[in-house]
Amino acid sequence: MDQILFNIGLLIEYPMVNLKIVIDGVMIGALFALAAYGLALVWGVMNVKNLAQGDFVIAGGYTSWFLVKTGWLQSIGISSNIVALIGVPVAFGVMAAIGWVIYKLIITRVIERDLFTSLLATFGLAIMMAQIMNLLFGSDTQSLKLDYETLYFADGLIDVPIAKLIGVCMAAGLALAVILFMKNSRMGQAIRATSQDSRAARVMGIDTEKVYAFTFSLNAAICGAAGAIIVMVWLIQPFYGITYSVRAFVVVTAAGLGNLPGVIAAGLGIGAAEQYGGHIFGIGYQQAIAVTLLLIVLFFRLLQQRRKRQALN
Amino acid sequence: MTKNTLLYAVLVAATVAAPFLFPSYTAFLATLWLFIIVALTWDMTGGQMGYNSLGNIFFYGTGMYTGAVIAIGLYFPVGEWTDASRSEVFSVTASQYYTGMIIGIPGAGLFCGLCAFIIGPLFFGLRGPYFAIGTLGLAIAAGEIVSNIEWLGGGQGISMPHSPLHPDFEKVLIYFLYAGLGVVLFGFLRWFYSTRFGAAINAIRDDEEKAEAMGIHTLRYKTITWAISAVFVGMAGAISAFQLIHFEPLETAYQTINLGIFMVVCVLLGGKGTLWGPVIGAVLFHVFKEVTWNYILGGQWVALGLLIVIIVVFFQDGLMGYLKHVRPGWFGIKVDTKGATS
Amino acid sequence: MSAIIDVSGVSKSFGGVKANTDISMTVEEGGITGLIGPNGSGKTTLFNSIVGYHPVDGGSIRFEGQEISKMLVPEIARLGLLRTFQQTRIYGEMNCVENMLISLPHRKLSIWDAFRRNTSEDRERAEHLLDFVGLFEKRWLQASSLSFGQQKLLEFAMALMNEPTVLLLDEPTAGINPTLINGLIDRLRRANTEFSITLFIIEHNMRVIMNMADTIYCLAHGQMLASGKPEEIQDDQRVIDAYLGAH
Ligand SMILES: Nc1ncnc2c1ncn2[C@@H]1O[C@H](COP(=O)(O)OP(=O)(O)OP(=O)(O)O)[C@@H](O)[C@H]1O
Ligand SMILES: [Mg+2]
Numbered sequence: 001m002d003q004i005l006f007n008i009g010l011l012i013e014y015p016m017v018n019l020k021i022v023i024d025g026v027m028i029g030a031l032f033a034l035a036a037y038g039l040a041l042v043w044g045v046m047n048v049k050n051l052a053q054g055d056f057v058i059a060g061g062y063t064s065w066f067l068v069k070t071g072w073l074q075s076i077g078i079s080s081n082i083v084a085l086i087g088v089p090v091a092f093g094v095m096a097a098i099g100w101v102i103y104k105l106i107i108t109r110v111i112e113r114d115l116f117t118s119l120l121a122t123f124g125l126a127i128m129m130a131q132i133m134n135l136l137f138g139s140d141t142q143s144l145k146l147d148y149e150t151l152y153f154a155d156g157l158i159d160v161p162i163a164k165l166i167g168v169c170m171a172a173g174l175a176l177a178v179i180l181f182m183k184n185s186r187m188g189q190a191i192r193a194t195s196q197d198s199r200a201a202r203v204m205g206i207d208t209e210k211v212y213a214f215t216f217s218l219n220a221a222i223c224g225a226a227g228a229i230i231v232m233v234w235l236i237q238p239f240y241g242i243t244y245s246v247r248a249f250v251v252v253t254a255a256g257l258g259n260l261p262g263v264i265a266a267g268l269g270i271g272a273a274e275q276y277g278g279h280i281f282g283i284g285y286q287q288a289i290a291v292t293l294l295l296i297v298l299f300f301r302l303l304q305q306r307r308k309r310q311a312l313n
Numbered sequence: 314m315t316k317n318t319l320l321y322a323v324l325v326a327a328t329v330a331a332p333f334l335f336p337s338y339t340a341f342l343a344t345l346w347l348f349i350i351v352a353l354t355w356d357m358t359g360g361q362m363g364y365n366s367l368g369n370i371f372f373y374g375t376g377m378y379t380g381a382v383i384a385i386g387l388y389f390p391v392g393e394w395t396d397a398s399r400s401e402v403f404s405v406t407a408s409q410y411y412t413g414m415i416i417g418i419p420g421a422g423l424f425c426g427l428c429a430f431i432i433g434p435l436f437f438g439l440r441g442p443y444f445a446i447g448t449l450g451l452a453i454a455a456g457e458i459v460s461n462i463e464w465l466g467g468g469q470g471i472s473m474p475h476s477p478l479h480p481d482f483e484k485v486l487i488y489f490l491y492a493g494l495g496v497v498l499f500g501f502l503r504w505f506y507s508t509r510f511g512a513a514i515n516a517i518r519d520d521e522e523k524a525e526a527m528g529i530h531t532l533r534y535k536t537i538t539w540a541i542s543a544v545f546v547g548m549a550g551a552i553s554a555f556q557l558i559h560f561e562p563l564e565t566a567y568q569t570i571n572l573g574i575f576m577v578v579c580v581l582l583g584g585k586g587t588l589w590g591p592v593i594g595a596v597l598f599h600v601f602k603e604v605t606w607n608y609i610l611g612g613q614w615v616a617l618g619l620l621i622v623i624i625v626v627f628f629q630d631g632l633m634g635y636l637k638h639v640r641p642g643w644f645g646i647k648v649d650t651k652g653a654t655s
Numbered sequence: 656m657s658a659i660i661d662v663s664g665v666s667k668s669f670g671g672v673k674a675n676t677d678i679s680m681t682v683e684e685g686g687i688t689g690l691i692g693p694n695g696s697g698k699t700t701l702f703n704s705i706v707g708y709h710p711v712d713g714g715s716i717r718f719e720g721q722e723i724s725k726m727l728v729p730e731i732a733r734l735g736l737l738r739t740f741q742q743t744r745i746y747g748e749m750n751c752v753e754n755m756l757i758s759l760p761h762r763k764l765s766i767w768d769a770f771r772r773n774t775s776e777d778r779e780r781a782e783h784l785l786d787f788v789g790l791f792e793k794r795w796l797q798a799s800s801l802s803f804g805q806q807k808l809l810e811f812a813m814a815l816m817n818e819p820t821v822l823l824l825d826e827p828t829a830g831i832n833p834t835l836i837n838g839l840i841d842r843l844r845r846a847n848t849e850f851s852i853t854l855f856i857i858e859h860n861m862r863v864i865m866n867m868a869d870t871i872y873c874l875a876h877g878q879m880l881a882s883g884k885p886e887e888i889q890d891d892q893r894v895i896d897a898y899l900g901a902h
Binding site: 117 | 581618629
C-alpha cells in the first residue's frame with residue numbers, strides 16, 4: 001500500500017514521468033491496435049472470434065527472432081539491425097501462409113456454427129500453438145537486443161530507444177498500407193461487401209470462401225508483423241499469447257466493430273493504461289492489469305447497454 | 314427394485330469397493346472423480362443453461378486457497394505460515410488437521426458460492442462470447458493477482474499442513490472425499506434438473522428473450538445455478554489442496570488451460586446438457602489421457618490442443634448427442650410422422 | 656373501467672425512420688383493445704416500447720399507474736404484462752406440454768416453489784389449455800415440428816398458462832386456417848371473459864378485430880390516425896384512405 005501511494009506521489013511530483021509513461025504506453029499500444037484491427041476484421045467478416053490472435057503475434061515474433069538468430073543473412077554481410085527489420089515482412093509472409101493453412105484446416109469448418117464453437121476451436125488452436133512454440137524455442141523470454149541508439153529528453157528522464165521509434169513507424173506504415181488496400185483494391189472491396197452482408201455478396205458473384213480465407217490469412221499476417229516489431233524491443237515468450245488476445249478483445253470491445261479510429265484510440269489508450277498500472281502497482285501486476293482492463297471495459301459497456309435496455313451480446 | 318435403482322446401487326457399491334479392489338489405482342480414480350465433478354458443474358451452466366464459461370476454474374483455485382487459509386488460519390497466523398523465509402516450524406496435530414479439513418472444505422464451497430452470487434449479476438449481463446471471454450479473464454486475473462499477494466504465499470504458493478495419516482490411507486481418504494462429493498452432486502443434479510428450476514434454466518438456454526418475456530426470473534436463476542456449481546467446484550478445489558500438499562497459483566490453482574479446459578472437453582465429449590454426458594465424457598477423457606499421455610511425452614500439450622480442436626469441430630454433440638440423433642426414442646422425443654397440418 | 660395501460664406522447668425512431676411519433680393511447684382494464692394500421696405503420700414498435708424491448712425517445716408509459724418506460728423486459732413481464740411475438744417464439748426443442756409447464760407464472764412462485772417439481776394440477780392445467788386452443792392431440796410433439804399456425808396457438812396457450820393481467824397479441828390470426836378463425840375469435844373472447852385477461856391486439860384481419868374489440872386505434876406512418884368504437888373506425892374516411900392509399 002505504501003509503495004502504491006509512493007508511486008502515485010512520484011507521478012504528481014515529477015510530471016515528466018507521466019509523459020514518459022504515456023509515450024511508452026502509446027508505442028506498445030500501437031501494436032495492440034494492430035492485433036485488435038485484425039481481430040475486428042475477422043470478427044466482422046466471418047463472425048469468428050479468434051482467441052489465438054495473440055499466439056499469431058508471438059509466432060510472428062519468433063519467426064523474426066529465428067531469422068536473426070540463425071545468422072544466415074548476417075553471413076552475407078547484413079547487420080543484425082537490418083535483419084531484424086527484414087524480419088517484419090518475412091514474419092508477415094510466413095504468418096500469412098500459416099493463417100491460410102489454419103483457415104483451410106479449422107476455421108472454414110466452424111464459420112457457420114454457433115459462437116462458442118469458433119471460440120473454443122480457436123482456444124484449442126491457441127493452446128496448440130503456444131505449446132509448439134514452447135517445444136521449438138523453449139520457455140525463456142526472448143528479445144532482440146539491437147544496438148540502436150537511445151534518445152534522451154528532459155534531462156534524461158525520458159528515454160526513447162530509436163528501435164522503438166522505428167517499430168512504431170513500421171506499425172503505422174503497415175496500418176496505412178492495410179487501410180489503403182481495403183479501400184482501393186478489388187479484394188478489399190470484396191471483403192467489405194462480405195462483412196456487410198455475406199449472402200448479398202454471394203449473390204453478387206463474390207466468392208466468399210476465398211474472401212474468408214484471404215481475410216483470415218491477412219489477419220494472421222498483420223499479427224505476425226506486429227509480433228516481429230514487438231520482438232525488436234519488447235519481450236516475447238511462448239505463453240504470452242493469451243494476454244495479447246485479451247488485449248485485442250479489450251480494444252475491440254471498447255471500440256466496437258468497424259470503427260477504425262476507435263480501434264486505434266482504444267489501442268493506444270489501453271497501452272497507456274497498462275503502463276500506468278504497471279508503474280503504480282509494480283511490474284508483477286502487468287498481466288493482471290491487462291486482464292483486469294478487459295473486465296472493466298466489459299462492465300462499462302454492459303452499463304451502457306443496460307441504459308438501452310439491452311444485454312451485451 | 315426397478316432397473317434404475319439396481320443400476321445405481323451397483324454403481325455406488327463399485328465406487329465404495331474400487332480403492333480396495335484396485336489399491337494401486339486409487340490416485341487415478343480420485344482424479345477421475347475430480348474430473349466428473351468439474352464436468353458436471355460446468356454442464357450446469359454450459360450445457361443446461363447455455364452460458365459457456367471458460368473461467369469456472371476460478372472457483373477451483375479460489376476453493377483451494379480458501380480451504381488452505383481456513384485449515385491453516387484456524388490455528389496459525391497465515392502470513393507467517395506462508396512466509397518463505399520463516400525459520401519457525403509449525404507442527405500440526407492430528408485433530409487440528411482434521412478440524413481444518415472438516416471446516417475448510419465446506420467453508421471453501423460456501424465462500425465460492427458467495428463469490429458467484431456476488432459476481433453473477435455482473436457477468437450474466439454478458440452473453441455468448443462476451444460471457445466466455447469475461448469469465449476467462451476473471452480466472453486469469455485472479456491467478457495473476459493472487460500470485461502477487463505475499464500473504465497467500467505469492468508466486469510460491471502454499472504448503473498445506475502435513476497429514477497425520479500414512480500416505481496410502483491418506484490417498485483413500487482423499488478418494489472418498491472426492492467420490493462422496495461426486496455422488497452427492499450427481500444425486501443433487503438428478504433431482505435439480507427435474508424441478509421447475511431445472512426447466513427454467515433449460516428455457517434460458519433455448520431462448521432467453523422468450524424466457525424474459527414470460528417473466529421468468531432469469532438473472533436470479535442464472536446466478537443461483539452458477540453459485541451452486543461454484544459451491545461444488547470450490548469444495549473440489551479444497552479437497553485438491555489437501556491432496557496436493559503444496560500448490561501454487563498459476564500452474565495448479567488457477568490452471569486455466571489445464572483443468573480449466575479439461576472440464577469443457579469432458580462435457581463436449583460426453584454430450585452437453587445431459588445428466589450422464591459429463592460423467593461418460595470425464596471417464597473417456599481421463600482414461601484416454603492417462604493411456605496416451607506418456608507415449609507422447611513432451612508433445613502431450615500439443616496433442617491436447619489438437620484434441621480440443623478435433624472434438625469441437627467434428628464431434629461437438631458428444632456421445633449422448635450422437636445417441637439422441639440415432640435413437641431419439643430413447644430420449645422420449647416424438648416427431649409427427651403424419652406431417653404438420655394446421 | 657379504468658386505463659390499465661396509459662401511453663402518452665411516446666416517440667421512437669430507428670436512425671432516420673420515425674416508427675412512432677407522439678403516440679398517446681389507453682388500454683381499458685378488462686376490455687379488448689385493437690390496434691390496426693397498414694404494414695410498417697409502427698404497431699409492433701409500439702408493442703415493443705410498452706414491454707421494454709428498446710428505450711423510447713420520449714414520452715411516458717404507465718401500467719397500473721406505475722411508470723414502466725425505463726424498466727427492463729423481465730421486470731415488466733413480472734408485473735403481469737405479457738406479449739406474444741409476431742414471428743412466434745416457442746422453445747423448439749421441447750414438446751408442447753413442456754412448453755406449457757415452463758410458462759407457469761414464475762412471478763408468483765417463491766424460490767422454494769421453484770425448487771419443486773411440477774404438480775399434477777400443473778400438468779392438468781397445461782393439458783386443459785392445450786385442449787382449449789386445439790392442440791391436445793399434438794401435445795407430445797416437439798414444438799419445432801408444429802406448423803406456423805399451430806405454433807401461434809401454442810404461444811397463445813403458453814401466454815394463458817402464465818395468467819397475465821394484460822396480454823398483448825401481435826397478429827394472433829396470422830397463419831391460421833380461415834376455417835379455424837371463428838373458433839379462435841371465440842377463444843380470445845373467452846380468455847377475456849373467463850380468465851379475465853385484458854387484451855390488446857394487433858390485427859390485420861378487419862372482420863376479426865371489428866368483431867371483438869371495444870375500442871380500436873389506427874396507426875399510419877407512425878402517427879395515431881384515429882381511434883374509437885369499431886363502427887366509428889369502420890366509417891372513418893381517414894382510415895379507409897390510409898389502407899387504400901397505403902404507401
Ligand atoms: N429494430 C428496428 N430497426 C430499424 N428499423 C425498424 C426496427 N423495427 C422496426 N423498424 C422500422 O419501423 C417501421 C415500423 O415497423 P413495425 O414493425 O412497427 O411495423 P408494423 O406496423 O408492425 O408492420 P407489420 O404490419 O408489417 O407487422 C418500419 O419502417 C420498420 O422498418
Ligand atoms: Mg408488426
